[in-house]
Amino acid sequence: MKVAITSTGNSQESKLDQRFGRCGFFTIYDTETGGVEFVPNPNKDVQEGAGPASVQLVASRNVSKIISGEFGIKIKSLLDSLKIQMIVLKEPEKTIGEIIKMLNN
Amino acid sequence: MSPRPLRLRKISNPPPVSGFKPYGSKKNRSRAESIFLHYEEYEAIRLCDYEMLNHNQASVIMDVSRPTLTRIYARARQKIAQALVQGSQIIIEGGKIYFDSEWFSCKSCGCYFNNPEKEAKIEKCPLCHSTDIINFDENPENEEEISAHCHDVCVCTNCGHEQSHHYGKPCSEEICPKCGIRMVKKGTPHSKLTN
Numbered sequence: 668m669k670v671a672i673t674s675t676g677n678s679q680e681s682k683l684d685q686r687f688g689r690c691g692f693f694t695i696y697d698t699e700t701g702g703v704e705f706v707p708n709p710n711k712d713v714q715e716g717a718g719p720a721s722v723q724l725v726a727s728r729n730v731s732k733i734i735s736g737e738f739g740i741k742i743k744s745l746l747d748s749l750k751i752q753m754i755v756l757k758e759p760e761k762t763i764g765e766i767i768k769m770l771n772n
Numbered sequence: 773m774s775p776r777p778l779r780l781r782k783i784s785n786p787p788p789v790s791g792f793k794p795y796g797s798k799k800n801r802s803r804a805e806s807i808f809l810h811y812e813e814y815e816a817i818r819l820c821d822y823e824m825l826n827h828n829q830a831s832v833i834m835d836v837s838r839p840t841l842t843r844i845y846a847r848a849r850q851k852i853a854q855a856l857v858q859g860s861q862i863i864i865e866g867g868k869i870y871f872d873s874e875w876f877s878c879k880s881c882g883c884y885f886n887n888p889e890k891e892a893k894i895e896k897c898p899l900c901h902s903t904d905i906i907n908f909d910e911n912p913e914n915e916e917e918i919s920a921h922c923h924d925v926c927v928c929t930n931c932g933h934e935q936s937h938h939y940g941k942p943c944s945e946e947i948c949p950k951c952g953i954r955m956v957k958k959g960t961p962h963s964k965l966t967n
Contacts (some may be wrong), residue, residue: 744871754885772900
């Protein structure tokens, strides 16, 4: 099972990005193999429609959960129909490494 | 003047199939002759005829007014009847809708999460695997659960007798068993007047 985490940077020490569509990087974490991959978000500076474009990017990697600080109104229904679970974590100080550790507990 | 925009209809359960096909017909029917049943009409049929709710209850679930639900329901039945009589296929798509799933919150890590698999029961937090989760949408009607998390104490201002607070009952309605006077909540300025 793959989990996407929105991240501000491309290392495990970087913090959780509070935005979904315009986050810096997507961390794709595979819970079975333990592999971590950082995908830069091409929609970071897009004027409009960053959310749906990011959903497409994340969905193409077959993730089943997304962890972020907030999800926009356009994305919620989209993720619901794609059956991707949204996890809202309002803790901007948490690092990616800490979240991965929480998932493994 | 343009008409008022349609209110978004809330769909709790998407249909398991995308349509129905007739069989035994001699002619091969193309998509052009199919009936398009909207998601909201499917949902109205599901709520009214499968879940056996009345129109009022169903309208609350779909987040529309009762007359609107009745109109959606009437249209749904008309379309299904048309498909049955004419032998056309039904395709479920379209409509002004949004999908909504249940939201939960975890008390251990403070996160919120939804349940995209409607059938599967959520038992633990997907992040920290704590089982201390609550359904965020439901009103806190389970009083026992709340009282388990309520650690307030009622105290008597006269003798200092303490007893645990009953959820939903004001401390001032509690009577001290020893002095027979009304009690107050412990920790408030009033209760500190005791000694």
